[in-house]
Amino acid sequence: MARDRRILAGVAGLGLIGLLIGGAFAGLAFEAARDWSGAAAAFDAYLVRVAGFTLWQATLSTLLSVAPAILVARALARHPAFPGRGLVLKLFLVPLALPAIVAAMGVLALLGRAGLFADPLTALTGSRWQGIYGLSGILVAHVFFNLPLAARLLLQALEAVPADQWRLAAQLGMGASASFRLIEWPALRAALPGVAGLVFMLCVTSFTIVLTLGGGPAATTLEVAIYQALRFDFDPARAVALTALQIALTAAAVLFLLRLGADMAGDASLPVAPRRPAVAGAAERVVNAAIILAALLFVAGPLAAVTVSGLRADLARLAREPAVHAATLTSLVLALCAALLCVALSLALAAARRALEMKRPRTARPSLLERMLDTGAGFVLVVPPIVVGAGWFVALRGTGQVFAAAPVMVIAVNAVMAMPFAIRAIRPAWDAASARHERLAAQLGITGLARLRLIDWPSIRRPAFTALAFAMALSLGDLGVIALFGSDSVQTLPYLLLARMGSYRTMDAAGLALILGAVCLALTMLAERGRAAR
Template sequence: MQSAPRRDSRITAGVVALAAIAVLIGGAFAGLILEGAHDLSGAAAAFDGYLLRVARFTLWQALLSTLLSVAPALLVARALSRHPAFPGRRLILQLFTVPLALPAIVAALGILALYGRAGYFAGVFARLGGGEWPGIYGLSGILVAHVFFNLPLATRLFLEALGTIPADQWRLASQLGMGARPAFRLLEWPVLCAALPGVAGLVFMLCITSFTIVLTLGGGPAATTLEVAIYQALRFDFDPARAVVLTLLQIALTFVVVAALTRLGANTVGDANLPVAPRRYLSAGRVESLLNAGLIALALLFVAGPMMATVVSGLQADLGRLAGEEAVRRATLTSAGLALIAALLSVSLSLALIAARRALALRRRASSAMSLLEHAADTGAGFVLVVPPIVLGAGWFLALRNITDVFAVAPVMVVAVNAVMAMPFAIRAIRPAYDAASERHERLCLALGISGWTRLSLIDWPSLRRPLATGFAFAMALSLGDLGVIALFGSDSVQTLPYLLLARMGSYRTADAAGLALLLGLVCLMLVVVADWLGREAKA
């Protein structure tokens, strides 16, 4: 008789991780369903003109943001690709990673410092318009902020796609005397066209789930998206029935977009592995070089402007007084503590899913199909992409409001949601290293009977140390800058730095908000730089 396969602790850990994700998402859905069933008439009444207006604006601003981000990104990426020796090219590409590290509320404050009613460019715009500059609140502010975040991202993804063109094709084009236009039509455009749906879909998804940008720059009911409407329905109007309808509609929209992205094979995490600039065999003409240099310079100024404005405004604040305030110190400690726990939890859950997937794949015969458990371990973390943080928060807010004080459980909800939302990034950092280590050590560990914590600490740890640190730093940066969950559950007793920053902006203490934004932005940027450095070291 053939003995049954020995139980693998990695599979058990993976099942526990999947159960934790299922409880978080399922609990949110249960809260929504129960609340909707409790007040069917109120939910039905929520289907009114306001709902249609909010849904229409959500789609409209996402579509405009996508067009304004992706179209220039095509041109900037091609310009950078055509000039691999462009002065400062490496520095520009590194600068284009900074928006990914900045919390949305910090970037919003930088944009207001530049283009707001009292911004640095307010006088210029007032003279050009022939009257007082009203500021950039509303649709224009939302579009500027979304382009600030997504133009660099789309540029890097398109540049990565252009880097896949084989050098042999460039060499052949040079031998044939091919000019810029036919080279674009025959070599570059097919690659860009293949990448375009995925990049545009990713940017559209990021814009349709944007919460902090719309909350801070929307400026009123005319510029409200579904996620902001959910927040307003729960925190200001306390209309649970309307919140349920808005949340279900947001989930439906996000599900459609994520399903389309998955079908297109898009990079839903949004990172880009840029290769070393390949040798090019076609040289750009003088006119083309000037145009490309102008495009790169404009993109650089647009991206660097809000960053510089954040630094200048922050340095003008009374940083010494802010550092001495009890509220600031308490919010800093709260943010650091919650982000630390969320990052540890995110990395632990990610490692459990990765290890379980690998163990199940090794058990499966080459010809057999993936089991349901293996498929869940492989894609479980991707479920969170369908349910934005504000939706998870809204579901649990409704589920807990009749059981306990929802504001008392704020730390638990912030840690749980932020940990799960950071898992796709952590998995992307850890999984290649774990699979490589398993490939080297699996047979040896099986022969010696080494498993569980002993294997992790003695065998896998040297290979996983840097990737785990990369995932941890990135997860901590995401948690530090998040405003989605704490916006619902925050109170005077539980405040994070983003929550305190939003409160200072709401009370028109813009100098204090600028100082807090500088502090928060520098910490998050430092964490992401460390994560990037550790990731590069791990690949070396």
């Protein structure tokens, strides 16, 4: 009976995800059917240009992130005892934890029109530095996010090379190029398609960076165009056309990635530097040190800029402002609700999947339901938050309740969006605990609430809190759904930040970015600590 309840919970969870995504699709389909000619007419030259730019910037971002990442990963792999290596790897985690809008502020604080580098750049180029907007701004921000990610993932692939192979290389006296060709490149080549695919995917669906750093119709992606069509042009027909294209694009990319066997939730957990002989000669050591240092500066630059410009802001005044209080409170409440919902859904799916797995004979193929519970959370990767938001926006438009729905939409979409990460934290622990405890619990007759209290909760508590902190950080920093549904009455911190940027109150924006970044970073560190201690 308890087993059936677990499956019911999983089915209910899947139903909720289905309702969220299905409702969005229904809204879009209904709108398309209502105004068929409008939606069809929206497939014009503008749309083609936007789609083209979306792919172009993603391709460039991927190249610029992954190619240097190969050098960085290799440099880190060849110097297991490099001073500060652990610190560098920790720093490479920070961009993952940082809200995109905070990173965008960091890039602007550094390279913007009034940025720290504006004067040197003016002197260098000989003309007044206009600030980094458009494609170059987007690329810098995307590389800031994805270079460290790619470097960590590729390093993971290199660390998976058995230590014996390195010892052998040292014994045989392989030089840098020989060991690259014979040992490192085969390991990297196996990982590259997955890593590049993941980065490409992240850049195709990037919204906040393009919204804040892209400029005008020349540098707009599909997601930003959807947002503009709904919020500024009130052109639902165009939004439908853009959304359909975006879904087709991401679905194609996801299918391609799944075929490559890529890890879609993409976070690399690395062992401490493995024991391995140092194989690099003196000249190579200098080159590698320079590569690592350059990557370090590139990642640390925007972070430092956020901190410096944030501290310059009048934080005391910001802290007294009612609008900031309201946005902070709203952000925290919405993020907490989203994180709780996310963890509850993830637990339900994990428990139901495991229960189904135990019910069938080990050799039988998993049922459709079990496979859906397995990959259900992956739906969000095909359907970006903006698309879900756009669908519901169009659907709710007629009711006049669009802005009243903001809290529900933000909570639901952010919760589902964080699920791939939460499930990664929760499911292995759940399955391992179940494998240890199932027969014992059955023998002793521990069922229902007693089982939850005595057995399941104690074994799942740590990963559940880890998932909660991750989901909350993700939700706190998100500027996707709230950009569509936000209004004067419902503002989150990222929304307020965007508003201040839009009204050229740059100092305020910098201060808010510092606060938001610090909170998200603290949450992620909390989550990481929970994960490390497990």
